[in-house]
Amino acid sequence: xxxxxxxxxxxxxxxxxxxxxxxxxxxxxxxxxxxxxxxxxxxxxxxxxxxxxxxxxxxxxxxxxxxxxxxxxxxxxxxxxxxxxxxxxxxxxxxxxxxxxxxxxxxxxx
Amino acid sequence: xxxxxxxxxxxxxxxxxxxxxxxxxxxxxxxxxxxxxxxxxxxxxxxxxxxxxxxxxxxxxxxxxxxxxxxxxxxxxxxxxxxxxxxxxxxxxxxxxxxxxxxxxxxxxxxxx
Numbered sequence: 358x359x360x361x362x363x364x365x366x367x368x369x370x371x372x373x374x375x376x377x378x379x380x381x382x383x384x385x386x387x388x389x390x391x392x393x394x395x396x397x398x399x400x401x402x403x404x405x406x407x408x409x410x411x412x413x414x415x416x417x418x419x420x421x422x423x424x425x426x427x428x429x430x431x432x433x434x435x436x437x438x439x440x441x442x443x444x445x446x447x448x449x450x451x452x453x454x455x456x457x458x459x460x461x462x463x464x465x466x467x
Numbered sequence: 468x469x470x471x472x473x474x475x476x477x478x479x480x481x482x483x484x485x486x487x488x489x490x491x492x493x494x495x496x497x498x499x500x501x502x503x504x505x506x507x508x509x510x511x512x513x514x515x516x517x518x519x520x521x522x523x524x525x526x527x528x529x530x531x532x533x534x535x536x537x538x539x540x541x542x543x544x545x546x547x548x549x550x551x552x553x554x555x556x557x558x559x560x561x562x563x564x565x566x567x568x569x570x571x572x573x574x575x576x577x578x579x580x
Contacts, residue, residue, distance in 0.1 A: 365507065391567060400557055400571035401510070444509070453498065453517065453566060454525070459509035 360384060360456045361447050367462040370435055377431040378461045380445030388450040390421055390428045395442045395460065404430075404443070432463075440465045469494045473558050473572035480548055481580050488543045488575050490558030496570070497563045499541040500525065501533065503554040504574075510557065516541055517563065548579040 363380045370376045382390075390407035405412065407419040407428050418431040432439055445458035471492045480486055492499065500515035502525075512525030516535040530552055532544040541560075545552060558572040 389567065400573055402571070403568045406567060453515065454512065455569070457510040459507055
């Protein structure tokens with residue numbers, strides 16, 4: 358079983374819709390969680406950190422469920438520019454290693 | 468402009484011909500690392516460095532070497548490339564104080580024939 362798992366998609370979503378996807382992690386000792394965004398053929402960029410209490414940044418909401426060991430990303434009022442691959446990242450506080458999911462591809466259609 | 472640069476961006480080579488991919492950052496970051504990205508596998512860390520002259524193996528170090536003689540540079544060396552090292556390579560850097568945000572270079576697409 359992979360340490361961090363994501364549905365690869367693609368998720369095909371009409372513009373303006375709300376879309377959500379999850380990421381599961383296997384190590385219960387995982388301490389920090391992040392969502393990165395990667396545009397086609399480009400480098401990943403930090404989208405947002407995921408806090409225990411959940412956090413929101415504009416149209417984006419990230420949540421953590423430690424009991425079930427998953428994090429989620431919700432995008433409201435999706436835009437064409439949201440089309441990208443979303444990478445889930447998990448970090449243990451015991452070291453400086455980041456564990457990356459393979460990503461979920463999102464395609465927003467007009 | 469704060470950035471991480473990699474060169475070359477694209478490279479096609481043959482098995483066994485030594486190559487070096489350079490990585491440089493201008494943000495005075497302590498931490499630098501190399502990843503490879505393959506379809507369906509996500510980013511896998513090759514090597515990382517927490518400061519000058521300090522390097523450590525990541526998840527997939529076999530077939531690679533690195534050095535950190537200066538803070539800004541972290542070259543990736545393939546002494547004898549093989550076709551299974553065909554991949555998209557990313558260099559990344561961050562400060563140790565804000566390790567959560569990794570800044571990535573634009574990537575190097577390597578093909579080994």
